[in-house]
Amino acid sequence: KAGVTQTPRYLIKTRGQQVTLSCSPISGHRSVSWYQQTPGQGLQFLFEYFSETQRNKGNFPGRFSGRQFSNSRSEMNVSTLELGDSALYLCASTDGGSRETQYFGPGTRLLVL
């Protein structure tokens, strides 16, 4: 099976812009979770989508949003970008059970100038 794919791999934006990142889960996986990795805060959970519904949400401001399509592909959007949003954004997929291993994609490196 192909792994989790994320596009784009690299992105440069300026403050105030918005950005959309995409994630395609492993075939058959119905849950997609998003994480942000920064040097100062480590890996932090953003949100999880399962069957097109947000099932879990981390402690991030409303500028961070996401959605999931019927084919389980997911997008996350960050509006009004701030310098502190520069990070590696990772998505992970599972079949949807609560105690299943999450498999990660390669990430999207976002740089906000």
Place this chain on the structure above:
Amino acid sequence: DQQVKQNSPSLSVQEGRISILNCDYTNSMFDYFLWYKKYPAEGPTFLISISSIKDKNEDGRFTVFLNKSAKHLSLHIVPSQPGDSAVYFCAASGRETSGSRLTFGEGTQLTVNP
């Protein structure tokens, strides 16, 4: 509130020796624990997991030990190889949330010297 902590930012070992990476947690609701390995500019790669009903799980060179009373887990790599050099994250999930939500430690940079 750091619920999962890896107190050693780095660890250096000789090839062929044992690497022991440690992780502590504070949330008693955590009942499933995982270890991931990560190279720069790549996503984390799953290594091994353990459920709270067990105290040990082995997979090849990797063994994870869980001490629930101490809220402590460790990853043993035997024998260590230069290709094991990477950042290792422990992660936990708990009964209080449905679905998938991992809480990660800060990571430990393992360097295996030839």
